[in-house]
Amino acid sequence: MPSIILPALAALALPAPQADDANLRVAAQRDAALDDDYAYAITEAITTELGPRLAGTAEEARARKWAVATLTxxxxxxxxxxxxxxxxWVRGTEKAMVVGANSQPLALTALGNSGATPEAGLEGEIVFFPTLDDxxxxxxxxxxxxxAFVSHAMTRTQDGSQYGxxxxxxxxGPAIAAAKGAAAILIRSVGTDSHRMPHAGSTVFPEGTAPIPAAALAIPDAEQLERLIGRGPVxxxxxxxxxxxxxxxxxxVIAEVPGRDPAAGIVVVACHLDSWDLGTGAIDDxxxxGIVxxxxxxxxxxxxxxxxxxxxWAGSEEVGVFGGRAYFEAHKGDNHVLAAESDFGADRIWRLDTNFAPANKPLADRLAAALAPLGISAGREAARGGADVAALISAGVAGVDLQQDGTRYFDLHHTPDDTLDKVDPAQLRQNVAAWTAMLAIVADAPEPISATK
Amino acid sequence: MPSIILPALAALALPAPQADDANLRVAAQRDAALDDDYAYAITEAITTELGPRLAGTAEEARARKWAVATLTxxxxxxxxxxxxxxxxWVRGTEKAMVVGANSQPLALTALGNSGATPEAGLEGEIVFFPTLDDxxxxxxxxxxxxxAFVSHAMTRTQDGSQYGxxxxxxxxGPAIAAAKGAAAILIRSVGTDSHRMPHAGSTVFPEGTAPIPAAALAIPDAEQLERLIGRGPVxxxxxxxxxxxxxxxxxxVIAEVPGRDPAAGIVVVACHLDSWDLGTGAIDDxxxxGIVxxxxxxxxxxxxxxxxxxxxWAGSEEVGVFGGRAYFEAHKGDNHVLAAESDFGADRIWRLDTNFAPANKPLADRLAAALAPLGISAGREAARGGADVAALISAGVAGVDLQQDGTRYFDLHHTPDDTLDKVDPAQLRQNVAAWTAMLAIVADAPEPISATK
Incomplete structure (x- = not known):
C-alpha cells in the first residue's frame, strides 16, 4: 500500500461528531467479546454435565435446575x-433388517411421535418414492x-433454506403414508452428511390419523436401500x-438484565435448552x-x-415449539420491543436481517455498521426469529436475525454426532461479539423500536 | 515454456531401443485402466448385496459363494x-451409561474377543490412564x-504409521488390565475421526488370561468421559x-490367470473378503x-x-489373519515369485516399495517408471505386504507394496461408517491403473524375481 494514502485513512478513522461515544463503546464491547470464554464454558457444561435433554424427561428437568443455578x-x-x-414421547428399541438374500441391518431412528411396531416387529415390502410428491x-x-420409503435428498446451503x-x-410424509394405509414409513434422513447417523426430528399425525411407525434412515443406508431396490423387490x-x-x-428458564427505564420495554433473546436424545445438543442448541x-x-x-x-432458555422446542408457545401465552402482554434467537449452530454469523419499520432505518444502519467489521453484511430478508420467538415477531414485535453459517449445520442436526467437539471456539466468539454489539445498540437505543407493518 | 526446448523434449520422448514395445504396452494398459469400471462394480456389489461379512458367520460364507460365482x-x-x-466370536448387546448426577449414555462397541458382562451388566468406578504406558x-x-479407561489418541498420517x-x-490394553484385576476396560477408539462411531477391532487375551469385557468408545465419547473425570469420580x-x-x-477364495510358463512361478495378489460387522467393509476391504x-x-x-x-480373496483377516495363515500353510510349497496386497482403503496410491534383491534393480526401475505418471514415487522402505501375504514375504518371497494414501483411512476403519459412499471412484481407478501396470511388468518380466536376503 503506497504510504501516500495513509493520511486519508487516518482522516476516515476520525469518529463522526454526534454518535461518537456510543459507537466507540459498542465497538469496544464487540471487540472485547472476541475473547469471550463464557459462551464456550456454558456450551461445554450443558453438553458435558447434562448430556441429552429430551423434552419432558428427567434430563430436561435436570437441565432447567442447572440453568436456574448457573444464570443466578x-x-x-x-x-x-x-x-x-x-x-x-420417548424412544424405544429401534432396529431394521433387510431380509432375504441380501439380508443386512440398516441404521435408523424413530421420528418423534412415531407409532410403535409390535414388540416382535413387523415385516413388509418396500414401496419406493423418490420424492414426497411421488x-x-x-x-x-x-x-x-x-x-413406504421416501428418499428425498437435500443438499448443503449456507442459509439452510432447503430444510423448509x-x-x-x-x-x-408419515401422515400421508398412514392415510394411504401403509404399515410403516422410512424416510431418508433430512440431512446433508454421509455418515451412518440417522437424523431424528418430529413428525405430525393430525387428529384422527393413527400414528404408524416412522423412522429416518441414515443417508448411506437410504442410498443402500435404493441400490437394493434397483436389483428387485426388497x-x-x-x-x-x-x-x-x-x-x-x-x-x-428466564433471566433478566433489568433496564434503567421500565417504560422503554423488553428485548428478549432466546435459545432452547432441550435437545434431541441422540446427541448432547451442542450446536442445537x-x-x-451460551451465546445469548x-x-x-x-x-x-x-x-x-x-x-x-x-x-x-426455552424448553420443548424440538418436539413442537411448546416452550415458545407457553412463553407467548404467558408473556404476550409484556412490553416486548425486540426479539431475537440463536438456534442455528455455532458457526459464524454472516448476515443481518431485521423487520424494522422504515422509521428505524437509522437503527438498522447502526447495527449494520457495528457488525460489518465481523464480516457480517445487511441482508434483504425480513427477520422472522428462531422458532421460540417467531410467535412474538408474527404478533408484531420487531425482530433481528443474526444469520449463522449453516453450511455444515445439517450434517449434524438431530444426530448422535451433535456433540461439543463440533463447536469451533473461534466462530462461537464471533457470535458472541455480534450479539454483544447488537444488544449494546438495541438495549440503549434512544428511539422507539417497531416492526414494519 | 520457451518453444526452443521442444526439440529436446521430443528427443527425450523417443522410446529406448530395447524395452520399447513392452513399455508402450504397459503404458497403454495402465492408461486404459484409468477408465476401469470393474473395481467399482465389484466394490459396489460386495457392499450392497453382501453387507457386513464377519469372519466365521453365515454372512462371510454367503460372500465366498458370491465370490466364486463372480470370479468364475x-x-x-x-x-x-x-x-x-x-x-x-460374535457381538451381542452393547450399552454404557455414566451413572449419577451426570448420567448419560456413551457410544461404544465391544472389541473382538472381548469377554461378556453379566446379562444385567456391571457397574464400576472409572480409573483413567492417559496412555498405555500409564x-x-x-x-x-x-x-x-x-x-480401566485408556485414552491414547492417534492422529492422521498419510502412511497410517501411527496405527502400529x-x-x-x-x-x-485389555490383557494388561485383566492381569491387574480390572472388571472391564474401555479404550478411546483407535481412530482419527470426530464422529460417534466406535472403531471395532480385535484384542488378544493370552492363554491363561480370562477375557474381561473390553470396548472402544467413540472418540467424542472418550473426550466426554475425560471431561467428566476432570470434574470428579465417574x-x-x-x-x-x-x-x-x-x-x-x-x-x-482363489482364482487364477494361468501363465504361459509354469516354471516362471506365481504372482499372488491379495485382499480380504471378510469385514467387521458394523459397516459394509467398503474401504476394508x-x-x-475390486482393485486386484x-x-x-x-x-x-x-x-x-x-x-x-x-x-x-482371503477370509478371517480382521479377526487374526487366519485366512493368510491358512493360505501360507496350504501353499507355502507353491512356486511364489512375488506377493502384493491391497488392504488400505480406496484412496490413491502415492508410493511404491519393494523388497527386491539388488539384481532386480532394473525391474524396480521399470516399475517406478511405469508408475510415475500416476503420481507415484519410489519409496525407501522394504515392502512387507498386507497382512494376508506377510507370511509369504517373511518367508522370502519378493513383495511389492503399492502404498495408498491413508490420510482418512482411520477416520473410517472398523466403524459403521465404512460404506460405499466413502469410495472415490476416480481414486479407485488410479489404484487399478497402478496395479495393472505393476502386474503387466512383473507377470511378463523375462528375468527371475527374488527378494533381498
Whole structure:
C-alpha cells in the first residue's frame, strides 16, 4: 500500500461528531467479546454435565435446575423456571433388517411421535418414492401392509433454506403414508452428511390419523436401500417401540438484565435448552444458550442498559415449539420491543436481517455498521426469529436475525454426532461479539423500536 | 515454456531401443485402466448385496459363494473356495451409561474377543490412564472391581504409521488390565475421526488370561468421559454380551490367470473378503478385492502372461489373519515369485516399495517408471505386504507394496461408517491403473524375481 494514502485513512478513522461515544463503546464491547470464554464454558457444561435433554424427561428437568443455578450465579436477575405440561414421547428399541438374500441391518431412528411396531416387529415390502410428491400421488389403499420409503435428498446451503422444502418429508410424509394405509414409513434422513447417523426430528399425525411407525434412515443406508431396490423387490423387518410417557413437566428458564427505564420495554433473546436424545445438543442448541447469555452478561457488566434484556432458555422446542408457545401465552402482554434467537449452530454469523419499520432505518444502519467489521453484511430478508420467538415477531414485535453459517449445520442436526467437539471456539466468539454489539445498540437505543407493518 | 526446448523434449520422448514395445504396452494398459469400471462394480456389489461379512458367520460364507460365482463369471481359472475352521466370536448387546448426577449414555462397541458382562451388566468406578504406558505402571491388583479407561489418541498420517504404535492400546490394553484385576476396560477408539462411531477391532487375551469385557468408545465419547473425570469420580454401567459361537467355517477364495510358463512361478495378489460387522467393509476391504481382480482381468484380457497370476480373496483377516495363515500353510510349497496386497482403503496410491534383491534393480526401475505418471514415487522402505501375504514375504518371497494414501483411512476403519459412499471412484481407478501396470511388468518380466536376503 503506497504510504501516500495513509493520511486519508487516518482522516476516515476520525469518529463522526454526534454518535461518537456510543459507537466507540459498542465497538469496544464487540471487540472485547472476541475473547469471550463464557459462551464456550456454558456450551461445554450443558453438553458435558447434562448430556441429552429430551423434552419432558428427567434430563430436561435436570437441565432447567442447572440453568436456574448457573444464570443466578452469573448475576442475572429474576431467574426462574416457568413450568408447563407436556405430552411426552420417548424412544424405544429401534432396529431394521433387510431380509432375504441380501439380508443386512440398516441404521435408523424413530421420528418423534412415531407409532410403535409390535414388540416382535413387523415385516413388509418396500414401496419406493423418490420424492414426497411421488408419495402424495400413490393411490389410496395402495400401501396397505407395505412400508413406504421416501428418499428425498437435500443438499448443503449456507442459509439452510432447503430444510423448509425437504423437511416436509419428515413432517408430512408419515401422515400421508398412514392415510394411504401403509404399515410403516422410512424416510431418508433430512440431512446433508454421509455418515451412518440417522437424523431424528418430529413428525405430525393430525387428529384422527393413527400414528404408524416412522423412522429416518441414515443417508448411506437410504442410498443402500435404493441400490437394493434397483436389483428387485426388497422386504424389511422393522422394530420400533417408542411410547408416550403421558403428561410430564417441561418448562422455560428466564433471566433478566433489568433496564434503567421500565417504560422503554423488553428485548428478549432466546435459545432452547432441550435437545434431541441422540446427541448432547451442542450446536442445537447449547451453543445458542451460551451465546445469548454471554452477550447479555457483557451488557450487564458494562452498566445498566436503558431497556431490560430478558433471556429465554426455552424448553420443548424440538418436539413442537411448546416452550415458545407457553412463553407467548404467558408473556404476550409484556412490553416486548425486540426479539431475537440463536438456534442455528455455532458457526459464524454472516448476515443481518431485521423487520424494522422504515422509521428505524437509522437503527438498522447502526447495527449494520457495528457488525460489518465481523464480516457480517445487511441482508434483504425480513427477520422472522428462531422458532421460540417467531410467535412474538408474527404478533408484531420487531425482530433481528443474526444469520449463522449453516453450511455444515445439517450434517449434524438431530444426530448422535451433535456433540461439543463440533463447536469451533473461534466462530462461537464471533457470535458472541455480534450479539454483544447488537444488544449494546438495541438495549440503549434512544428511539422507539417497531416492526414494519 | 520457451518453444526452443521442444526439440529436446521430443528427443527425450523417443522410446529406448530395447524395452520399447513392452513399455508402450504397459503404458497403454495402465492408461486404459484409468477408465476401469470393474473395481467399482465389484466394490459396489460386495457392499450392497453382501453387507457386513464377519469372519466365521453365515454372512462371510454367503460372500465366498458370491465370490466364486463372480470370479468364475469374470473368466478366471481354477476358481475355488478353500475352507478352514474358525473359532467364531460374535457381538451381542452393547450399552454404557455414566451413572449419577451426570448420567448419560456413551457410544461404544465391544472389541473382538472381548469377554461378556453379566446379562444385567456391571457397574464400576472409572480409573483413567492417559496412555498405555500409564496402564502398564498401575500396581497389580489396583484395578480390582474397577473399569480401566485408556485414552491414547492417534492422529492422521498419510502412511497410517501411527496405527502400529497407538493400536497397541487395543491389542494389549485389555490383557494388561485383566492381569491387574480390572472388571472391564474401555479404550478411546483407535481412530482419527470426530464422529460417534466406535472403531471395532480385535484384542488378544493370552492363554491363561480370562477375557474381561473390553470396548472402544467413540472418540467424542472418550473426550466426554475425560471431561467428566476432570470434574470428579465417574461410575459407568456397562453391558456387553458378545459370545463365542464355537468352531465355524471360514475360507479363502482363489482364482487364477494361468501363465504361459509354469516354471516362471506365481504372482499372488491379495485382499480380504471378510469385514467387521458394523459397516459394509467398503474401504476394508471390498475395494481391495475390486482393485486386484480388475487389474488381473485387464492382464488376462490382454493375452496370456508369462507367469500365473493368482488372486487371493482371503477370509478371517480382521479377526487374526487366519485366512493368510491358512493360505501360507496350504501353499507355502507353491512356486511364489512375488506377493502384493491391497488392504488400505480406496484412496490413491502415492508410493511404491519393494523388497527386491539388488539384481532386480532394473525391474524396480521399470516399475517406478511405469508408475510415475500416476503420481507415484519410489519409496525407501522394504515392502512387507498386507497382512494376508506377510507370511509369504517373511518367508522370502519378493513383495511389492503399492502404498495408498491413508490420510482418512482411520477416520473410517472398523466403524459403521465404512460404506460405499466413502469410495472415490476416480481414486479407485488410479489404484487399478497402478496395479495393472505393476502386474503387466512383473507377470511378463523375462528375468527371475527374488527378494533381498
Amino acid at each position: 450465579k452469573m448475576g442475572f436477575s429474576n431467574v426462574h423456571d416457568e413450568p408447563f405440561p407436556l405430552r411426552t 408419495l402424495k400421488e400413490a393411490p389410496d389403499g395402495s400401501l396397505a401392509g407395505k412400508i 422444502y425437504y423437511g416436509a418429508v419428515r413432517r408430512q 422386504r424389511v423387518a422393522l422394530t420400533l417401540t417408542p411410547r408416550i410417557l403421558g403428561t410430564q413437566t417441561s418448562g422455560n 447449547a451453543a445458542g444458550c 447469555a454471554a452477550a447479555a452478561k457483557r451488557i450487564m457488566d458494562a452498566g445498566r442498559p436503558r431497556r431490560t434484556i430478558r433471556i429465554l | 463369471k469374470m473368466g478366471f481359472s481354477n476358481v475355488h473356495d478353500e475352507p478352514f475352521p474358525l473359532r467364531t 496402564l502398564k505402571e498401575a500396581p497389580d491388583g489396583s484395578l480390582a472391581g474397577k473399569i 504404535y497407538y493400536g497397541a492400546v487395543r491389542r494389549q 461410575r459407568v454401567a456397562l453391558t456387553l454380551t458378545p459370545r463365542i459361537l464355537g468352531t465355524q467355517t471360514s475360507g479363502n 471390498a475395494a481391495g478385492c 481382480a480388475a487389474a488381473a482381468k485387464r492382464i488376462m484380457d490382454a493375452g496370456r502372461p508369462r507367469r500365473t497370476i493368482r488372486i487371493l
